[in-house]
Amino acid sequence: MKNKNVHQYGPQTMAIHGGEPARHGVGAPVGTPICRTSTFTFSSTAEMKRWAEGKSKAYIYSRYGNPTLSVAEGKIAALEGGEAAVVTASGMAAISSALLGVLKCGDELISTAQVYGGSYRLMRDVFPDMGIKVHQVGTDLAGLEELATPRTKCLYVETPTNPTLRLVDLDKAIKFAKRHKLISIIDNTFATPVLQNPLGMGFDIVVHSATKALAGHSDVIAGVAVGNKHRMERVRHMVIDLGGSMDPEAAHLLLRGIKTLGVRVERQCLNAMAVAKFLGKHPQVARVHYPGLASHPDHKLAKKQMRGFGTMLAFDLKGGLPAARRFCDRVQLFLLAASLGGVESLVILPIYSSHYNMSAEELKRAHVSPGTVRVSVGLEDAEDLIRDLQQALA
Numbered sequence: 237m238k239n240k241n242v243h244q245y246g247p248q249t250m251a252i253h254g255g256e257p258a259r260h261g262v263g264a265p266v267g268t269p270i271c272r273t274s275t276f277t278f279s280s281t282a283e284m285k286r287w288a289e290g291k292s293k294a295y296i297y298s299r300y301g302n303p304t305l306s307v308a309e310g311k312i313a314a315l316e317g318g319e320a321a322v323v324t325a326s327g328m329a330a331i332s333s334a335l336l337g338v339l340k341c342g343d344e345l346i347s348t349a350q351v352y353g354g355s356y357r358l359m360r361d362v363f364p365d366m367g368i369k370v371h372q373v374g375t376d377l378a379g380l381e382e383l384a385t386p387r388t389k390c391l392y393v394e395t396p397t398n399p400t401l402r403l404v405d406l407d408k409a410i411k412f413a414k415r416h417k418l419i420s421i422i423d424n425t426f427a428t429p430v431l432q433n434p435l436g437m438g439f440d441i442v443v444h445s446a447t448k449a450l451a452g453h454s455d456v457i458a459g460v461a462v463g464n465k466h467r468m469e470r471v472r473h474m475v476i477d478l479g480g481s482m483d484p485e486a487a488h489l490l491l492r493g494i495k496t497l498g499v500r501v502e503r504q505c506l507n508a509m510a511v512a513k514f515l516g517k518h519p520q521v522a523r524v525h526y527p528g529l530a531s532h533p534d535h536k537l538a539k540k541q542m543r544g545f546g547t548m549l550a551f552d553l554k555g556g557l558p559a560a561r562r563f564c565d566r567v568q569l570f571l572l573a574a575s576l577g578g579v580e581s582l583v584i585l586p587i588y589s590s591h592y593n594m595s596a597e598e599l600k601r602a603h604v605s606p607g608t609v610r611v612s613v614g615l616e617d618a619e620d621l622i623r624d625l626q627q628a629l630a
């Protein structure tokens with residue numbers, strides 16, 4: 237875009253033009269070129285010395301930064317309303333780098349218990365060995381005050397949650413974090429920047445699995461962290477040192493996907509609502525978990541803090557695990573696969589995927605039962621999706 241004052245543009249315009257260089261001369265590429273190189277030249281040792289002294293922002297080596305990655309970073313920062321972003325090789329690279337940029341041995345972290353399985357295992361299996369203590373709190377944040385100690389450094393939340401789409405009250409969470417001077421991090425993957433922008437509410441860092449709705453086509457693993465320049469410098473150092481940098485090819489796929497994010501999420505939300513309503517009326521279904529339904533415990537909160545109800549839902553079958561397995565084995569249009577947020581509709585059983593090696597107690601806290609089916613609603617025609625559900629439940 238010509239005008240760098242981006243604030244006058246809406247989110248869909250930003251998804252298309254945000255982060256892109258000016259392209260108004262003769263022969264400027266409209267598509268973002270893939271800068272497929274591992275290393276970059278310097279004009280002189282004097283320039284290299286400037287780089288070594290931190291006085292030059294020149295690209296040196298693609299693990300540190302690359303022009304294709306920079307475009308993706310500018311675009312996502314614009315979409316989330318952040319000063320800067322760091323793209324990473326996966327969502328988990330963004331999450332681990334953001335957390336390790338904040339926490340050191342002896343520190344304590346408070347996290348909502350219902351987080352993505354990978355994040356949960358990072359906090360349960362890895363952090364304790366590093367001397368980082370993790371406290372868990374429910375999505376209702378009950379008992380939060382009692383968990384804060386002088387060593388608490390960070391509050392980590394995810395909302396809506398996987399797989400039952402419970403919400404965390406963002407206002408409450410941010411007030412608590414500010415009162416205790418904690419750095420607040422939120423996984424915004426399920427909401428997407430289309431439905432929720434937590435930085436504007438006061439959160440310090442937003443992380444995404446860009447593998448999901450941002451890229452949107454089930455063809456790339458990617459992640460991103462967004463926040464102010466100072467915090468993103470810290471995240472970038474962690475990414476550089478831990479090695480979770482994104483590949484330029486992946487950045488190109490991510491950029492291509494993001495351009496249609498707005499229309500995809502809008503339509504997928506409509507499809508999800510249609511699917512949720514259908515399931516809600518089906519005699520085999522015990523319960524539907526979708527924040528768009530008035531029966532969902534967080535429906536009111538969703539209306540308050542989100543601009544739509546999302547593309548994800550879950551449901552419990554009256555017949556428990558055997559019925560859930562039978563359903564998943566019978567769908568034809570829906571694909572039986574992990575992941576979410578892509579154009580293809582997917583179904584999965586959390587107990588065989590995100591929640592695979594969890595105790596009965598852990599499952600109970602996550603509101604997951606053996607008969608819970610999670611659905612990622614794609615971009616197909618809603619009537620076709622419903623017809624497939626109908627035949628698979630018959």
Ligand SMILES: *Cc1c(COP(=O)(O)O)cnc(C)c1O
Pocket residue numbers: 326327328329352354355394398423425426444445446447448457458459
């Ligand atoms: C998939 C996912 C992640 C992990 O992202 P990867 O790209 O697979 O590393 C983190 N958080 C949420 C909510 C996810 O759905």
